[in-house]
Amino acid sequence: MPYTLSSFTRTASLMLMAGVLCLQPAQAALVKIGVFSPEGFATGMQRWQPSADYLGQQIPGHRFQVLPYQNLGELEDDARRGKFDFVLTHPASFVQLEQQTGLIRLLTRRQRDGARQYAHAAVVIFTRADNRSIQEPADLARTPFVTTTAQDYSSWQLVRLEMERLGQDLEHALSGIKFAGHSEAVLDAVMRGEYPAGAMAARDFDRFLNQGRISLPAVKILEASETPGFPFRYTGRLYPQWPLGVLPDTPVELRQAVEQSLLTLPEGHAALEAGHYAGWQPADNYHAVRPLLSKSLSRHVVERQLNVANLWLEQHRQSLLITLVLTLLVWLGVRLFSPPQRPSRS
Structure with missing residues (x-):
């Protein structure tokens, strides 16, 4: 077949289009x-x-x-x-x-x-310096307590870890927990005497010290610790x-x-x-x-599995009932209409 000008033009066009497509970046x-x-x-x-x-x-x-x-x-x-x-x-x-x-x-x-710079997190559990009934975290038993939020890792979550480390059962250790929302509210609640003890992130406590909002003679950090390379005072130990x-x-x-x-x-x-x-x-x-x-975690997994099971039963309740009824009808039909068995001859 002769290679005409039109076929050459068509081939060249296809090659050009292919080249353009190759130059275009693929969709990210x-x-x-x-x-x-x-x-x-x-x-x-x-x-x-x-x-x-x-x-x-x-x-x-x-x-x-x-x-x-x-x-x-x-x-x-x-x-x-x-x-x-x-x-x-x-x-x-x-x-x-x-x-x-x-x-x-x-x-x-x-x-x-x-x-x-630092790569750890820590909490400060503190009271007023004139509170003589609380000297260490173990003294928090049956004590009203104030912190930021339940999801705050550097505050309440680390309090839970510290209490766990000390063998304290949180469900019975504290008589009441107030989530104040932010560190300023925690500081005010403790320093005004509304709560005997509270907790916040170590970085926030250090910021209040630098701002002059509080002074070390006025407060008491429970189980106070300092570690080279970590710039803040804190309670207990460091966490990632x-x-x-x-x-x-x-x-x-x-x-x-x-x-x-x-x-x-x-x-x-x-x-x-x-x-x-x-x-x-x-x-x-x-x-x-x-x-x-x-x-x-175990409780969460069990609760989640129960919720999934309940949701599945709710979604399929009607079909399950229909299946059960049809199964019963078939069983009754077999029982009622099947011929009686003849006694075997010996």
Whole structure:
């Protein structure tokens, strides 16, 4: 068949179109990062989307999207449903998801306070200096207590860990717990004598000292500790900072690329400024957080299984009833209309 001009033109056009398509970048794969954001959706986006954009710049062919959750339960439910590739949440939440979904710890976030950097969290449990009835955490038994919020890792969650470490049963140790919402309210409630003891994040307590809101002679830190490399006084012991976790179904290559990109995030980068953090380091050991969750985790799993079972029964109640009725009718029909058995002849 002769190779005509028209066939040549058509072939050239197809080759040109193929070349253009090859030059066009493939559609970027969407990577979702679930983030616990107690401050709300808008603040979560402002803090963490710049870090996600940095990852998109470092890892070709991928677009990273932050999904902030103010409700911790909703974040954990969606993580169990596999709606994310990565999850950034506080350690108490992480160890639950670790056991329930196989979440893998990838990195630990480093915090900053001015020029100081640290990779641990700690709580301050304190009273007024003139309170002689409370000298150590064990004296908190049957004592009214004030703290920030139930989901605050660096406050109430660490109080629970400290009480667990001391062998105290929280359900009977404190006579009443007030969640004041923020550290300023906790400080005012204790210093005015409304509550004999309270707790807040060590960084917040240090900030109030530097601001002159309180002075060390006026307060008493229970089981006070100091550690080189950690810039604040605190109660008890140090615990790991927030981890970045990865769901087990996330490709290993993507996991490694994210890890390497965040470990080499340049100091002073805009993502660090927006997120108010210092950077990342290899994942810490979160074993110290797990003992607190063993009982509550089992109860949570059982309650969730019961809720799923109840929901399934509610959704299929009508079909189950119809099936039961039809089964009974068939059984009665067989019994009524089947011929009687003749006695066997011996």
